[in-house]
Every structure is written in structure tokens, then in C-alpha cells.
Amino acid sequence: MKKAVILLMFISFFVYSKENFVKIGLGGFFRKDIYNFEDKYQFYPVPAVALQYESFYFIAPLEAGYHFYQNEDLRLTVYGRYNLFTGYDSDDFKDPLKNMDDRKDDLHVGLRGRFFLGPTKLTFTGFISADVLSESNGTLAGLEVAQPVPLGKKTLMAPFINMQYLSQNYTDYYFGITDSESAKLINTDPYTPGSSYKIATGIKGYSNITDNIELVFSGEYNQYSSEVSDSLLTRGSSNFSLLFGLNYKFGF
Template identity: 30%
Template structure:
């Protein structure tokens, strides 16, 4: 059953901000000094040209502050499965079919499961709301392995038919190795279509109350900054930590369901590679 409600407004007016953000991300990455040796671009290139397959198994946990009013933290513990082969890559809930490379740019078809959504009993502000479902997404991705940073572009559409939304994400990251540790600062900008934001953060007329006005959300841009740390316990075992903060666009922060403009997140993991 789909909860999608048609939204006649155009969502493309925010796209120029995405490309402005892309330029800022690239400029920021280029300005990072070479504080230590990093094998990021070389490793990616070697993996791309290698015919070997690599598996990884582990466990991941995440704690993220929910944007919804009085919701608290969302905590998840999931098995961590990775695979990187000549034509296929799996990283947690993201799967890529590799299409090949053009110079230093890699292209792939991507499928992803997103654990968003809520049930009406999750928080008092959501009482009486229809449940919003998590979705499967599919689209394409490109990664530029530049000498200064790794720049990624991802477009996805909701193939579950829940929100009928679209997302366009841009990211920049660069890794620095210090002995057994590897530090990777990262920046990201995500454009979310009006169908997406209205499904997860809108309030329909039938759901409006005296404490929760009707609200139709438009498209918006979220910004994220964070730091990932990979620590090699052995040649096959590693610990992973990723701390980040996301600043929500006004279409989300203005929602009567939301009581914050930004949220922190922490992800921890253990991975055994073989």
C-alpha cells in the first residue's frame, strides 16, 4: 500500500544549489594539506583494475539523533557484509553493479535500502499519523578518483512506490594514514525532492490536529560533515568509527514534526576481511 500523496510543485529549483555545493566540496578537498601519506586514490585504482574478489563480515551499530520531536535516538545493530569483485560490490545495505571507468571516473548502477520512516507510536507528535515506510532505492553513481580527493555523485529514485521521491547526493572525502589508523574527513550535500520530504516530514489534512498543523514540504538540501576512522587490528581485522552531523534544509526543519535543525550520528563497526 502506498501512502504517496501527489505534490504538484516543481522540485527542480533547488538543483543549482547542489552544483554550487559540489564546487565548494571540491574546493575544500583541494585545500586540504598533505599531512600524511594517503593511499586512497591508488587503492581505488588498484581495486578497479584487479580481478580478485574480496569479502568482509562483521557487525555494525549506529546511534543517530532523530529529527522528529521527542523521538530521541534511533539505535540499530546490523550484520556488516561487504564484497568487492570485478563487476559487483556490496557494502552493507548498498549494492553496485560496476559499469566500468572513463579515465579516473568509475560508473555503476546502484540499489540501496534506506531505513527511514516511522510508526505512529514512535513519538507523541506522531500519534494519529499514518505510518511512513522505509524504501528501496535504485539509480546510478559516479566516483572521481582525483589525486586530491574522492568525489562522488549519486542519483536515486524510490522504487518501492512509498514516497516516489528522488535524491541527488554529492560527496568529497580524503583519507590520511597514520600507522595502523586511517582518518577520512568527509563532506556531503543531499538534494531531496518535494515528494521525498513531503512523505517523511509533511502532515496531511487528515492528520492535522491542534498541536500539529497541516504541512506540505518542498524540496530541500541537507549538508553533512564527518570523520571516519579505520583502525587495523591485524591484516584481516579492523575497527571502524564514523562520527558526523547533518544540518537539515528548511523544508525539514520547518515541519511541525521536527524540533531541531541538525542531528549528530555515530557509527561503529568491526570487520573481518578475507
């Protein structure tokens, strides 16, 4: 298993809010990895840090953004996100894939729009972002639909479905095999995939245990297109993840 601690914060603003707050917490993240690593399942402790001040927000690991337009029905955001642990250390692969070159994480800058529809606040979220570190030189775009469902006064759950587009550069960088890498592997041809997509379904939500303490949770199942699943670097075409944690929240 990777000897790494993921700095990850699960935080969803299902409704429009001008509240200023800080959240700190701890939880756990469990997943079946899409890559053909020696360890099929991974578990990480999850420190949580989040800040919202007026139209600015920060979420660990490293996403910061600015809501340049927002009202009760629509919010538009410009953001930057450093995608920690998007890449891989080739030592985590099974033999002979350990001879692959490592892949680095990338930094994306993008735009996100979130629209809340009707009295149930059916939520549509779309985004587009691009790598600005010249690591993958890739582009991502996606659309998610979520339906918040209140369970009493303290708990909110939201089933969701989303589809994400991964550009050819992005897919090739993280799932391709170069000519030089192929020469180091046994009976392995180079692999240069085209653009790909991922469809995810799941549920996310939170429960306010007290005014300051909240339980957050999510579960997600991902299905990748053949451009990803046909790569020798991957283990099948799907994976899943579970996330849970406790946060302490205080306003200012």
C-alpha cells in the first residue's frame, strides 16, 4: 500500500449560502484502485480542512476558488486544483509494470457552474479545466446531476450521477504506454489511447450531530470507457470508493 496520507476534504454546498466558516476534521477513505497495483484495495486516513470567507473558499488538499457570481439559483466559480495522487509511483505496480516511468500530479485551472432548480434544489454542476503545469497537458470536463433529500432537520443526502470527459492528452499520459516504456517491458506494445470518459453514480451527504459537529459521507462507483480499461496499466473497467469523517465547524 502507498505510504501516503491523502489530504482530502469532502464538502458540498447543496444550497446557496453566504456563511463564513472554517471546518477541521478527520475521517477515512477506502477505495478499489483502477490501476493494476499489487494492493487492490487501499485505505487512507483523511485529515480535513476547509475555509469559506465571503466568495472565496479553500479545500484541502489544494483547491482554492472564487465565486464570482452567485444567487439562490446559480453560482459561477473560477478555481485552481492541484490533483494530488492523480499520478502514480511505478513501484506500486505488479511486475513487470514496475519498469514504467512515474506519472506526476497535475494542476488544473477551470470554471465551474452550479444551478439549483425548483423547490427541491435539483442541482446541475458543470465544469471544464485544463492542466497548467505541462504535466499531462490534459483537459477535463464534466456534468453532474444531484438531488438533495432532507432526512429530518439535521441530515441531507444527495444521490448523484455524473459523466466526465478526459481529453486524449490526459488519457494518454495517465493510461498510455510510451515507446521507451514498451521497450523495457516484456511482450508489451506501446499503447496510445484517445480521449475517454468516466460515468459515476453514488450518494453523498452530511448529518449535523450538534451545531458544530457534522458527519460527512459519500460512496461512488465509477465506470470507465474502453480507452482506459484496454490499458495494461488498469485492473478492469470500474472501481469504487467510500469516504466518511467527522468535522468541527465554526463560523466567524
